[in-house]
Amino acid sequence: MTTLAPPAPVADPQVAPAPRRVRRRPAAGSLGLVAAGTVVGVVLLAALVPDLLAPQDPLEISLSESFAPPSAEHLFGTDQSGRDVFSRVIHGARQSLVIGLGATAIGLLGALVLGLLGGLGGRIADGVVTRVIEVLYAFPGILLALILIAVYGNSALTQMVAVGIATMPGYARMVRGQLLVVRGSAYVEAARALGHPPLRILVRTILPNAFRPLTVLVTLGIGQAIVWAAALGFLGMGVQPPTAEWGAMLNAGRNYIQQAWWMDFFPGITIVLFTLSLTVLGRHLQRATDAGARR
């Protein structure tokens, strides 16, 4: 159900390939960057002020207009109840983004705690944390989400928590690894030798350096979280219908695909474009981060 691994090849600390090299040619080019930025911007706008962009009420039905193909009036066509798919996609952006961002925040928070414990605590703490991370990794992500939903019911909050916990190990590993490395680096040793208080070293030196690569990870991670949440919606474990949510719309559209392909196509392509754009942005960010000095 996840399309992406621990986000982006470079970011997974366990198997990071060779450090990023500056390419001879920028891969996507500035055109790609602009396009990606636009997509992300539009989606963000849709999430913040859906009523501004959506021409119609996403919940209002119109039986006589059901299964209408895309037209000027209904850019993405209508669904089986005559609801405007375009408006629903716009409103769905908010659902997906809220869950995606919320999940990422939860994942980061948990990862921070774990990572700090492991990276800065003693060997025992590190051992425990590594084990915990392994255990979390061993759950196929969707299982945890399913169980949490069974316990606490379908709701945006449960989806968020479930996806958040599932993304946690990836971030935690990165945080812990980074902390370990930075802690032993020459720069920190120098600071210690100079007699700087440990807390200052921690806050001024260790943390910023450790978390810098996280920004890239997070950009990609948000995309993954959104896809994950949509997958849950697709399985019927997300928000309750008829609330507009990308995954749920795909689930409904699947049944009518032969007579109304637009019901499945447009929400799907939106997710793909959005995820793609986040990936492109993430990689640009990564290149920018790598190019600068990291010490």
Added chain:
Amino acid sequence: MTATTSDTEPVGGPRPPGTSADGTPADPDSSADGGPAADALDPRRGRLLARRVLTTLGSSALLLWAVATIVFFLQHLVPGDPAQTILGGASANPPEETLQAVREQYGFDQPVLVQYGHFLAGLVVLDLGESYTMKQSVVSIVAEQIAPTLQLTAAALMVAWAIAIALTLATAGRPGRLGRIGSALEVVFAALPHFWLGVVLLVVFAVVLQWLPVVDDGPAGLVLPALTLGIPLGGFLAQVTRDEFDVALRQPFVLSALSRGARPGDVRWRQVLRHAALPGIALSGWGLGSLISGAVVVEVIFSRQGIGQVLVAAVTAQDLPLVIGVTFVVAAVYVVANILSDLASVLVDPRLRHAIGRAS
């Protein structure tokens, strides 16, 4: 502009065996096929290897126990009466006495810790109980259903690797548009969600064009599901492999091989690919695990048998023994897959044999 080595600091934590900190692989010529034979028989290395195997097994067992325990307690938080699940059905209306009888029979009215004790006892002898909804032993259900899922994930892994290798060989390190197209293609592939790709493939190839069956137990029915799972993973593996390929291409040994008259195609295929594949192989262990979770969605879309769809049904029906059983098996598969990919890494890169025994 020549390639520059960026800072030598690794991006993440401990690196896997085989990739040194500064990213420069050793001269591969000396490690063509099998390392120095003498080393392999060193008893000290044997002991280290054995110790490593034992540690892995030990931590795997611990891992599985932890997984099962977590799932057990989580499901016990579920509101709802398992007795209803057992006796229930679409229009069932069991009287209270029957419900109570079932509760006693299964021990639901006992304290949680006692139930957990029973559960652990059963776990040790691989008795995972009986499914509430399917009235069969969990082990038999999983045994029946795991084969199609493993088939699917194996096929998907092959598809993913085929895509990764094809894209990398064809477009990595090549100047101009080709390289960029390959790179873009990988990113697009990796971004395709299973639940959308599957439906699109199903409709286009099975329903509209009718080139492939909609529902089929045999190999024909495996094609579309394997593609659905394999394409995104393939895109992802391709990215990893391509990056490594690019790095390896700039190594001195490539230049020396070419100057000795080796053909570029041969060099790319035989020498460079081996290096490039390493991180991908290491990732495959994780990849197989995530393929299984992706199989949940794919099995639903294509109405295929398999533990993925069993899992979804089990959680929706609050069928606790079945959920635990499937989780357990999936975790076990994940652990095994990782061990296998470690081994595969060793096979591909003989340098790793030297690394065995050193803590990773």
Added chain:
Amino acid sequence: MRRRSVMTGLAAVGAGSVLAACGSAGRAADLPPGTREGGELVFATDREPTCLDPHNSGDMPQTYIARQYLDSLVSMRPDGSVVPWLAQSWEISEDGLVYDFTLKEGVRFHDGEALDADAVVANFDQIMDPATQSSTALLYLSPYFVSAESLSEHVVRVTLKRPYSPLLTVLAQAFFGIESPKAMGRGLAENCELPVGTGPFKVVEWRRNQEVVMVRNDDYTSAPADAKHQGPAYAERLTWRFLKDNTARYGALASGKVHAIFNLPPESVPTAQADDRIETQDFVHSCVPYALDLNTTHPALSDLRVRRALVHAADAPGIVTSAYAGVFPYEGNAISTGTPFYDEAYHQPYPYDEARANALLDEAGWDERDEEGYRTRDGQRLTLRLPYASDPGETPPADLTILQNFQAMERRVGVDVQLIPTDAASLTAIRRDPTAFDIRGGYWNSPTAGVMYIKFSQETFEIDNGQNVSYAYDEELDQTLLEAAATTDPEAQQELYSRAQQLLTAQAWHIPLYPIQTRLAIRSDLVADIWIEPSEGEPVLHDAHLLRDGDPR
């Protein structure tokens, strides 16, 4: 004074198929032209039963499959009459309280036990035993049944406490199929897995979530009088496959992997009709149509005006037609067109009328609105909880659309309907708890118009098992229905049942939507002679025969 009413004459129906050939010796002679001998017949359906013993529970998928391996005492004809099956003749006493069934001789169960009066009595006992949890028994028989006893080796006497003219049609259902007592004695759990009957097929294996495998009963001698042929089935093997996904099920039919499917998805109807190889059969069940039952214990719903307003606002014909792409007909009456004594005067008692709905709601005191536009009274919003099965096999996409459309239509008049997807176990609990829901979807199939009594009577209300979903009853309605059940005069029955429909629709205890149908799609180029029997719309596969390649029927 006993009145002899011998029915054996009807055994002659289906003349020409009196061949009792069993075993393959005489088979070649009576194979229909173009038949491929033997073979495996594959039938795919959407819903999987929870138990293969139809005595337990009483859900529709059970009766559809049980027909293939169980025989019943009598078989029902489309006109409402019954013909001999396991009972080759019967006598009914003058007062209608005693039925004597004479069983066919020489019939054996699949496990070798003989079918005799004791076996039939054992069946009645098991059905009526609360441990079996037969909802069919509870509602069809309990109010009437006194006892069943063997008068002789092949004569069974059933005694009732009050006359029940629909009894014979009720007994025709596979829910009352006759099972081997020895098999029943193994206990419910085992009987659910591998029930044993006298039918044309025997159950071999049940692979959950996949299929039920059955093989031909070569010693079959007990086909009903209205079967297309007597003697064993033509197909050697029958596979009953579960494909709940609509695309998969139809796709399997289109590609020929299955020979026939149950419940042709509405979205596939145009394609099926355009395809020459596919034949569709539709049968409207005798039933209370699928409806949204209103729980009258809710303060708003106890008011008749509110209930009527809800029906007026729903535009049920519109939402059914659009959700089912016109494939399902709308039905506003308390019973379906397939039910005997249906009166079309009550087909649509409350037409779509938003203004009227608003007026009624205002009148009922729900005239204030809150910020979101929903009606309130004394600060309380008019909220109605509608739990439904989250399993897409139980609530197919079209039904989900109907629910959503219903919610949207009611929102227009200020009523807040909350759709709550619920898992099966929780639904079971909700069923018995009137405080846990306000509206619930449901239907009830039954071969008789007395189904209205089964669902809406005071007696059912007092059993308190949630079957009377509205938790309401009306004495006059009950009286009318009891009288109708007591008489056998068709004119009197029509009058009484019409009155019942009038009373019932006046109460607006539910919002009917569409009648239950059996809709088969069959590859007519691959298989022939599948038909639908009328008591519960069960598909009959005993007469089905696979066609030789390319041989048109």
